[in-house]
Amino acid sequence: MKKLCLLGLLVSLASQTALADTSAAAAHLKEKKAFVDHLLGQMTQDEKIGQLRLISIGPEMPREKIREEIAAGRIGGTFNSRTAPENRPMQDAAMRSRLKIPMFFAYDTIHGNRTIFPIGLGMASSWDMKAIATVGRTSAVEAAADSLDMTFAPMVDIARDPRWGRTSEGFGEDTYLTSKIGKVMVESFQGKSPAEHDSIMAIVKHFALYGAVEGGRDYNTVDMSLPKMYNDYLPPYRAAIDAGAGGVMVALNSINGVPATSNTWLMNDLLRKEWGFNGVTISDHGAIQELIRHGVARDGREAAKLAIKAGIDMSMNDTLYGEELPGLLKSGEVSQAELDQAVREVLGAKYDMGLFKDPYVRIGKPENDVPDYYADARLHRDAARDVARRGLVLLENRQQTLPLKKSGTIALVGPLADAPIDMMGSWAADGKPVHSVTVREGLRRAVGDKAKLVYAKGSNITGNQAMFDYLNFLNFDAPEIVNDPRPAAVLIDEAVKAARQSDVVVAVVGESRGMSHESSSRTTLEIPEVQRDLIKALKATGKPLVLVLMNGRPLSIGWEREQADAVLETWFSGTEGGNAIADVLFGDYNPSGKLPITFPRSVGQIPMYYNHMRIGRPFTPGKPGNYTSQYFEEANGPLYPFGYGLSYTEFSVSPLTLSSKTLKQGASLEASVTVKNTGKRDGETVVQLYVQDVAASMSRPVKELKNFQKIMLKAGEERVLTFRIGEDDLKFYNSQLKFAAEPGEFNVQVGLDSESVQQQSFELL
Numbered sequence: 053m054k055k056l057c058l059l060g061l062l063v064s065l066a067s068q069t070a071l072a073d074t075s076a077a078a079a080h081l082k083e084k085k086a087f088v089d090h091l092l093g094q095m096t097q098d099e100k101i102g103q104l105r106l107i108s109i110g111p112e113m114p115r116e117k118i119r120e121e122i123a124a125g126r127i128g129g130t131f132n133s134r135t136a137p138e139n140r141p142m143q144d145a146a147m148r149s150r151l152k153i154p155m156f157f158a159y160d161t162i163h164g165n166r167t168i169f170p171i172g173l174g175m176a177s178s179w180d181m182k183a184i185a186t187v188g189r190t191s192a193v194e195a196a197a198d199s200l201d202m203t204f205a206p207m208v209d210i211a212r213d214p215r216w217g218r219t220s221e222g223f224g225e226d227t228y229l230t231s232k233i234g235k236v237m238v239e240s241f242q243g244k245s246p247a248e249h250d251s252i253m254a255i256v257k258h259f260a261l262y263g264a265v266e267g268g269r270d271y272n273t274v275d276m277s278l279p280k281m282y283n284d285y286l287p288p289y290r291a292a293i294d295a296g297a298g299g300v301m302v303a304l305n306s307i308n309g310v311p312a313t314s315n316t317w318l319m320n321d322l323l324r325k326e327w328g329f330n331g332v333t334i335s336d337h338g339a340i341q342e343l344i345r346h347g348v349a350r351d352g353r354e355a356a357k358l359a360i361k362a363g364i365d366m367s368m369n370d371t372l373y374g375e376e377l378p379g380l381l382k383s384g385e386v387s388q389a390e391l392d393q394a395v396r397e398v399l400g401a402k403y404d405m406g407l408f409k410d411p412y413v414r415i416g417k418p419e420n421d422v423p424d425y426y427a428d429a430r431l432h433r434d435a436a437r438d439v440a441r442r443g444l445v446l447l448e449n450r451q452q453t454l455p456l457k458k459s460g461t462i463a464l465v466g467p468l469a470d471a472p473i474d475m476m477g478s479w480a481a482d483g484k485p486v487h488s489v490t491v492r493e494g495l496r497r498a499v500g501d502k503a504k505l506v507y508a509k510g511s512n513i514t515g516n517q518a519m520f521d522y523l524n525f526l527n528f529d530a531p532e533i534v535n536d537p538r539p540a541a542v543l544i545d546e547a548v549k550a551a552r553q554s555d556v557v558v559a560v561v562g563e564s565r566g567m568s569h570e571s572s573s574r575t576t577l578e579i580p581e582v583q584r585d586l587i588k589a590l591k592a593t594g595k596p597l598v599l600v601l602m603n604g605r606p607l608s609i610g611w612e613r614e615q616a617d618a619v620l621e622t623w624f625s626g627t628e629g630g631n632a633i634a635d636v637l638f639g640d641y642n643p644s645g646k647l648p649i650t651f652p653r654s655v656g657q658i659p660m661y662y663n664h665m666r667i668g669r670p671f672t673p674g675k676p677g678n679y680t681s682q683y684f685e686e687a688n689g690p691l692y693p694f695g696y697g698l699s700y701t702e703f704s705v706s707p708l709t710l711s712s713k714t715l716k717q718g719a720s721l722e723a724s725v726t727v728k729n730t731g732k733r734d735g736e737t738v739v740q741l742y743v744q745d746v747a748a749s750m751s752r753p754v755k756e757l758k759n760f761q762k763i764m765l766k767a768g769e770e771r772v773l774t775f776r777i778g779e780d781d782l783k784f785y786n787s788q789l790k791f792a793a794e795p796g797e798f799n800v801q802v803g804l805d806s807e808s809v810q811q812q813s814f815e816l817l
């Protein structure tokens with residue numbers, strides 16, 4: 053099958069180009085540009101427009117109709133169709149089209165494909181690039197084995213307003229950490245090359261600044277200064293592109309008044325010219341049509357015109373390119389060159405994915421189709437468990453409540469203790485809830501018959517009917533959350549009874565996954581009231597209380613942490629989450645996760661992020677005073693700072709030493725600390741390095757993460773850690789957007805979170 057198709061393609065191309073033989077055609081294939089230009093020369097206008105259409109497979113488009121369209125050369129690729137038996141007939145249809153241009157098949161493989169790994173925030177909490185590479189590689193292997201060529205990931209939108217539901221998908225608030233993770237994700241998705249049979253092409257998203265939507269309300273507008281964009285928000289996209297991401301998905305928001313989808317500055321001046329990007333750009337779902345509602349296009353015709361002129365190559369699930377481009381080309385409002393440029397990028401991406409060489413490179417042969425795509429045996433459970441436990445963050449542990457003993461009686465309560473769908477988090481690709489190990493199941497397996505586990509739900513996710521309806525509206529396949537119809541008081545009573553007969557209570561509380569989802573913005577960061585009532589009742593029993601949090605954004609849990617003896621942040625930890633959580637609760641794994649995002653005390657403090665700009669009247673902890681920048685009704689500063697997370701052991705950090713008090717331009721110096729495991733257990737921690745520019749041509753952040761090392765130390769072991777600081781680490785975009793390090797004093801801080809640090813200074817000459 054493979055050979056025949058390749059031969060067919062070569063023969064057809066060779067005959068049209070008068071190339072004498074297949075070897076000449078094969079040599080021709082090597083030159084992407086020549087190949088693409090040549091193919092473009094053979095295409096009719098309709099075929100070109102067809103390549104720009106990316107269609108979602110769903111009930112609205114019957115498969116037979118799609119195949120006809122493909123065979124007529126009117127579709128370039130699909131998304132949401134995700135197994136070989138589904139995709140092969142479409143590729144067969146493409147092979148029946150006049151030029152046999154292959155289709156590609158895309159999907160949102162974001163944190164796993166069938167095996168679901170922790171959500172973005174969970175991955176980022178590991179600060180472990182090897183673990184993150186495991187996520188990318190495993191996702192690619194699974195997706196490619198299922199016939200997928202492309203993923204709409206990584207999502208590298210910096211999120212500093214946790215009201216935004218999509219905070220869950222990204223890697224937190226920090227530019228440096230997010231850039232590093234974005235790079236690793238791209239490299240691991242794409243492997244040696246996106247043309248490999250077990251690689252998928254990475255489409256970094258959402259370009260740009262989507263995480264900065266005003267008020268954290270999804271799809272809202274973004275207004276931002278250029279230095280802030282260049283210093284804080286753009287670098288992660290750039291890092292993903294420099295790592296070779298094959299494409300860019302353009303954001304749904306506007307930027308300083310111009311929607312990203314019609315933003316020539318964004319896609320042409322910045323992305324193409326300044327950054328030299330030469331991959332494909334894809335609109336977000338229906339975004340071209342939305343230009344009308346943004347108020348920049350009068351009608352569909354104008355919307356299509358604006359999008360293609362600004363640089364959107366492929367239109368995702370939007371009919372306007374197909375409907376309007378013929379007329380726009382005829383009238384000359386869109387030029388042939390503009391159309392050709394977009395088509396060139398699409399063909400180039402297909403070339404890079406190896407599809408011209410073999411359109412079936414990932415679809416494979418029918419005889420190799422697997423009998424059950426959803427078989428458990430196809431999952432990578434060990435990898436998922438390992439990554440999941442690395443991303444769990446221990447927030448509190450009073451009187452060494454944790455780890456728990458595998459003996460006596462443990463009460464397990466809470467609406468998320470046995471919630472398979474929520475384990476997966478949002479954008480869980482082809483993950484199936486039936487494969488999820490819930491906390492209940494994880495604990496059951498861990499204790500075996502050594503301890504008694506008593507379970508009671510204790511409360512529903514929410515007692516608010518409107519919220520319940522909203523959350524269930526989100527899922528078309530199955531109910532997202534199922535309410536226990538009994539009155540709240542009855543549920544609580546049952547949980548209290550379970551608690552009373554137990555030695556310790558583990559309460560799994562927080563958000564259902566739909567609460568931290570696209571379009572699920574919140575006005576509070578609180579755990580819903582029915583769950584807080586449950587916590588209150590549990591506290592009143594006097595039993596040691598462990599809170600296991602599941603959520604996709606920082607929550608303001610000031611009250612909850614006072615009730616609890618221990619708090620473990622688990623985000624949405626994926627298919628193996630329950631086992632990973634049990635590993636940590638019972639001390640079979642020593643937690644090492646650190647927060648990639650600040651936890652505010654209350655929603656009113658937002659935006660709250662560690663690397664905010666310096667100001668003239670800063671609030672100084674311990675020295676309250678009038679006329680300083682503060683809120684007067686509650687304690688200032690975060691509840692938990694960026695980079696924070698406990699372990700079952702203790703670490704000490706020695707005073708910081710610098711190899712020099714001065715740094716010449718182009719040279720580097722070394723910052724060293726001795727880190728010691730002063731506790732009784734082996735453990736890992738993340739040693740973080742921050743830099744502050746003391747006086748620059750413009751105000752600079754109070755500190756910025758510039759490096760970190762995750763290290764394992766045996767009990768009692770100490771190690772000298774050295775960080776190299778070079779001029780590049782000190783550079784920033786000034787108000788003229790000049791990227792340079794400015795001579796003068798810099799503070800260097802090293803510590804185990806962004807607040808408790810050792811400091812030294814040096815001078816850049």
Ligand code: BGC
Nearest residue numbers: 131160204257301336337570
């Ligand atoms: C989301 C994208 C996603 C796309 C395709 C959109 O609603 O904003 O992140 O890739 O759908 O599923």
